[in-house]
Amino acid sequence: MPRSIILFLAFGLSAAWGLFFPAPVEAVYEELPSGYYFSLVDENNNTIVQTGSQVYVGDEYIKADNGKYQVVEVSGHTARCVYIGQEQMPEVNFDNSRQAWVIDSKEIPVVAAKPTIAIYHTHSDESYVPTDGKESQEGNGGIYDVGNALAQRLQQLGYTVDYNKNNHNPHDVNAYNRSRRTAASLLKNGSQVLIDVHRDAVPPNQYQTTVNGEEATKIKLVVGKSNPNMKTNLEFAKQLKAVMDKTKPGLSNGIFMGKGDYNQDLNPRAMLIEVGSHTNSKDDATKGVTAFADVLSAAIGGGSADSTGGTPAAKPLQQNSPSAWTTILILITVAAAAGAGFYLLNKNNAGR
Numbered sequence: 001m002p003r004s005i006i007l008f009l010a011f012g013l014s015a016a017w018g019l020f021f022p023a024p025v026e027a028v029y030e031e032l033p034s035g036y037y038f039s040l041v042d043e044n045n046n047t048i049v050q051t052g053s054q055v056y057v058g059d060e061y062i063k064a065d066n067g068k069y070q071v072v073e074v075s076g077h078t079a080r081c082v083y084i085g086q087e088q089m090p091e092v093n094f095d096n097s098r099q100a101w102v103i104d105s106k107e108i109p110v111v112a113a114k115p116t117i118a119i120y121h122t123h124s125d126e127s128y129v130p131t132d133g134k135e136s137q138e139g140n141g142g143i144y145d146v147g148n149a150l151a152q153r154l155q156q157l158g159y160t161v162d163y164n165k166n167n168h169n170p171h172d173v174n175a176y177n178r179s180r181r182t183a184a185s186l187l188k189n190g191s192q193v194l195i196d197v198h199r200d201a202v203p204p205n206q207y208q209t210t211v212n213g214e215e216a217t218k219i220k221l222v223v224g225k226s227n228p229n230m231k232t233n234l235e236f237a238k239q240l241k242a243v244m245d246k247t248k249p250g251l252s253n254g255i256f257m258g259k260g261d262y263n264q265d266l267n268p269r270a271m272l273i274e275v276g277s278h279t280n281s282k283d284d285a286t287k288g289v290t291a292f293a294d295v296l297s298a299a300i301g302g303g304s305a306d307s308t309g310g311t312p313a314a315k316p317l318q319q320n321s322p323s324a325w326t327t328i329l330i331l332i333t334v335a336a337a338a339g340a341g342f343y344l345l346n347k348n349n350a351g352r
Helices: 003-020 143-156 175-188 230-247 282-300 322-350
Strands: 038-041 047-051 060-062 067-075 078-086 092-095 100-103 106-109 117-120 161-163 193-200 208-211 214-217 219-224 252-258 270-277
Touching: 038 067, 047 252, 092 230, 100 230, 100 282, 117 143, 117 175, 143 161, 143 193, 143 282, 175 193, 193 282, 208 282, 214 270, 214 282, 219 230, 219 282, 230 252, 230 270, 230 282, 270 282
Parallel strands: 038 078, 117 161, 117 193, 193 270, 219 252
Antiparallel strands: 038 047, 060 067, 060 252, 067 078, 092 100, 100 106, 208 214, 219 270
């Protein structure tokens, strides 16, 4: 076969492979230096929310009152937003007769085989200044105490919890690449829900709250926009927020939808939570995350996805799966056909 045909065939196969199997999206979750943070403001320059993470044009935020905003301009540490409208949230009720939560008319059993919940920390150093004395403790941050509080409450509620305490330092843009291995191993071990526990880096008033008459910190849910599960992840976040609003008024600090994937492409029920800020007390953060455990329990229920009328969590495509090999064969056939066509076309042109 002429060299030009070989090159064309190789190019065609490479392009087709890139089309069907794009490279994984880089997890974008850059954070500002200590003492700096972004303020998201509306058209009247009123502050909507503040975050210690990098903000990009196109990011979105659903406030505690369910008003939805989109970032249209970033200037310095100010992100200007436009109001999109009220986000439609799931309807949450408790059916006393069946002792079950009902979310959008779908019953969530409260007594059944419960899914395994995994907890881990991408940022292992995050701490709380009022309690820990500093905002960062290399490999042993106060965030582990918050993770422990979440795990203990879930265990009290009857869940099997796989709490992974791997150290993913340093706290840099590649931390998510390191924690991805941890998240993947947790799923391989049978976990069906992934919770990546963080804390924010903003003034304390952004998270300080009262839940059931006790001081606590709010919980912000973070969803990555750059992953194939984004729609499902967002629906999961909306369910969590709807249950928060119904059962733990004051606990929610909204839903932030940012650039990146935060490893949520691994599982539709993967969630990143911000539990207070480094300026809040760790004791208040543990109270907030304990309340969140009750919310998570109500939202996921005790039954499998099939028993609640939903669908099982999607699994990543395995390299040796039949569907993967079928797609590869199709790509090879298409590329070969293209090469043959190119050869015949050149042959005909050469004969003229």
